[in-house]
Amino acid sequence: MRLYSMPSSGNSYKVRLLAALTGQSLDRVDCEYGSAALQQAKDQGALPFGKLPALRLDDGTTLAESNAILCYLGEGTAYWPPSRTLRAQMLGWMFWEQYNHEPVIAVRQALVSYPHRAADATPDRLADLLDRGHALLSVMEDHLATQDWLVGDAASLADICLYAYTHSAGARGGFDMNRFPAVRGWLARVAALPGHVTIDG
Ligand SMILES: N[C@@H](CCC(=O)N[C@@H](CS)C(=O)NCC(=O)O)C(=O)O
Structure with a gap:
């Protein structure tokens, strides 16, 4: 492939x-x-x-x-939940990532780190994205305060999907990750999965 x-x-x-x-x-x-x-x-x-x-x-x-x-x-790997309900919950998080999380968390990272996006990085837009991003991270924080993984009791595609832009939200996007200890714990769990590679790996 x-x-x-x-x-x-x-x-x-x-x-x-x-x-x-x-x-x-x-x-x-x-x-x-x-x-x-x-x-x-x-x-x-x-x-x-x-x-x-x-x-x-x-x-x-x-x-x-x-x-x-x-x-x-x-599909068919350990990251594919065993029940229909868990798979639907996993997809729910993945749709949420594309419709809610990525357009805010990823876009702020792009605005502050890509030179070709600099013209769009106005103070008002950056401030708005910061507030909205913190609200989105709070949704994850509340959920992860009571469970290790986004769905069920094992890592699934939902965790891989949301890790991609959340892991760099602080360093690259300027979000205050100190406010989200449960999210930080979850990021560490994903980073510890056997075979994990960094974005530069
Ligand atoms: N919803 C799409 C988003 C794809 C997307 O926007 N990709 C960007 C990079 S993150 C891209 O291809 N940019 C290059 C371009 O638009 O020319 C996905 O999840 O795959």
């Missing part, structure tokens, strides 16, 4: 992380923002929605959307 991946992006990192945790090897094509490789991948039609990550399967099918790719790679 060939993964078209943006090295600095959490959406691509979550796929690389799951592949590492589950021992699945991927032929990786790195397409950083603004690179010739990204333009080439777009020109070749390798990215179904024009975005990264995309996973090309051995039969030529290409999958788009990070969380859909997680489901493809994760």
